[in-house]
Amino acid sequence: MTLHRIPQALLICVMLQIGSAFFSTEAIAQRSVSTSEIGVGIGGANYTGELAPNYRFLNNQPALTVFYRRDLTNTFTARGGIMLSHRIADDNTIGDAVQDLPLPNYRQAELRLSLAEVSAVMEYNFLDYYDLSQKPRVSPYFFAGIAGLIYNKKLTSDNPNLEELDKPFDTDLTVSVPFGVGVKYALSKHWNLGLEFGARMLFNDNMDFLTEGDGKHVANPYDKDWYYYNGISLSYTFYRINCPPPYKRQPGILD
Structure with missing residues (x-):
């Protein structure tokens, strides 16, 4: 498989996994109790691209997320969420190691970037987090999925020879592939604490307006832009008792 086909193959695999997770209702029906959660999270959003070629934790800007999660099996959970963030990045604050590079x-560019992401992911829990007899209830997890992203950006440059880099606010839509790791911990039967770090792979190099199309050689044409979210969350769990399969097939047999 050639390298340029790897992102497309990853996207197809993720979509198939999410589809199978959301429509596997038979697995839920076999369980006596199913759960769902609503939650909020606060943390930081980050970006890597022309203005920040390397991930740097200190470049995080405030971000907020809200989500809904539902268990599908003892191992898999499905989650939908919204993440919002606003950040400012410039060539003078991307990190000590690259501040003095010629480019x-x-x-001398500055980027103002606002993000709004809607995502659907599937989580793989390494431990049986939904077994109430476990003390304590805790599990690390891995997640992957697909997201729609709307972002608003504005680019300015202090170099008078690069006036073409001054771009007004512009809004774009794109698709990304979120994936990452986290850990969830049950504070009580209903309340949960979560910690998560995730990366978002984009399929374009235009999140920061800096591409090689301007003919000034101000961008790297061989990489793609990425964005990230890491944060802490608090969620509340709802429990539902499922009807036994024999009763669903023959209502009234237990009366």
Whole structure:
């Protein structure tokens, strides 16, 4: 498989996994109790691209997320969520190791970027988190899925020779592939605490307006932009008792 086909193959695999998870109702029906959660999270959103070629934790900007989660089996959970963030990145604050490189000094660019993401992911829980007899109830997990992203951006440059880099606010839509790791911990029967770090793979290099199309050689044409979210969450669990399969097939047999 050639390298340029790897993102497309990953996207197809993720979509198939999410589809099978959301429509596998038979697995839920076999369980005596099923759960769902609503929650909120606060944390930081980050970006890597032309203005920040390397991930740097100190570049995180405030972000907020809300989500709904439902258990499908003892191992898999499905989650839908919304994440919002606003950030400012520029060539002078991307990190000590790259501040004195020629290209950032030449561009002198600043980016204002607002994000709104809607995602659907499937989580794989390494431990049986939904077994209420476990003390304590805790599980690390891995997640992957698909997300729709709307982002608003504005680019300015302090270099008078790069006036073409001054771009007004522009809004774009795109698709990303979120994946990452986390850990969830049950504070009580209903309340849960979560910690998560996730990356979002994009299929374009235009999140920051800096592409090689301007002919000034101000961007790297061989990489793609990424964005990230890491944070802490608090959620509340609802429990539902499922009808036994024999009763669903013959209502009234237990009367």
